[in-house]
Amino acid sequence: MLSPGLPQGAVPRLERPGPLRERVYDALLELITTRALQPGQHLVESELAGHLGVSRQPVREALQRLNTEGWVDLRPAQGAFVHEPTEEEADQLLTVRTLLEAEAARLAASHADQAGLDALNELVELGMAAVDADDVDAAVALNARFHAKIMEIAGNVVLAELAGQVDRRVRWYYTPVARQRGHQSWIEHRDLIAAIADRDEQRATRLMREHTEHTRRSYHARQDA
Missing domain, CATH: 1.20.120.530 (GntR ligand-binding domain-like)
Known part of the structure; x- marks a missing residue:
């Protein structure tokens, strides 16, 4: 799911308590901006949740926000993908x-x-x-x-x-x-x-x-x- 060559342990599990939705968003945005998640890459909610140590719900909410901000494309019947800039x-x-x-x-x-x-x-x-x-x-x-x-x-x-x-x-x-x-x-x-x-x-x-x-x-x- 993550790009090849990403160092083991580079994606930290998010610790509770705290504003989990915001922290999941920040973690995914960091992975996108550093290109650990590459443009065009398919983002699978269950896999992201597993890497971050959270349920799928905050991941889904973070992806929706990232879509609104132009970092992620949500495609009907296909799922979420890292936006590919023109x-x-x-x-x-x-x-x-x-x-x-x-x-x-x-x-x-x-x-x-x-x-x-x-x-x-x-x-x-x-x-x-x-x-x-x-x-x-x-x-x-x-x-x-x-x-x-x-x-x-x-x-x-x-x-x-x-x-x-x-x-x-x-x-x-x-x-x-x-x-x-x-x-x-x-x-x-x-x-x-x-x-x-x-x-x-x-x-x-x-x-x-x-x-x-x-x-x-x-x-x-x-x-x-």
Whole structure:
């Protein structure tokens, strides 16, 4: 049911008590966004329930919510399947991401302090180490943390909320190209930090726009291949 190569024990059983419906939803969404559950994969309620150690009811409710949000497709007489994003969907999301991230970089160049710059540099070092170790999951998670830190430094709450709404989908699209982007992505991060440290809003905006465009093009190139 889960993708081949998923480490044994990677799907934790959910412990009671607590808002079980919400926790099942969170667990399934994490498996989808990390592509442990692949686009187009058939989702069998009984198998998911067994992996998570719950009954089928909270799984069914979670699948219905994921369907409403566009992560899962419920097909009559066939069941649930992980949504397969179209080229247009990917392009629209990654284009919006570019707009949000570019503005965040501009604001970060205006507001960054030394503590923020130190945090960004630490994330780059960790990201480089993850790439060296060929740890794709860690690299993807650290990439998300780096961009979230830029948003935090930017200091615009509304912008951060909007970025948060697309964050999981960005991870979904970034994961397949993370290995391909490799060190180059983190080199671009370093250049961006330099622009922010210099308080060069125009350069920071340009570098972030180019950086996110590289990811968008890499995703489309992989799909074409």
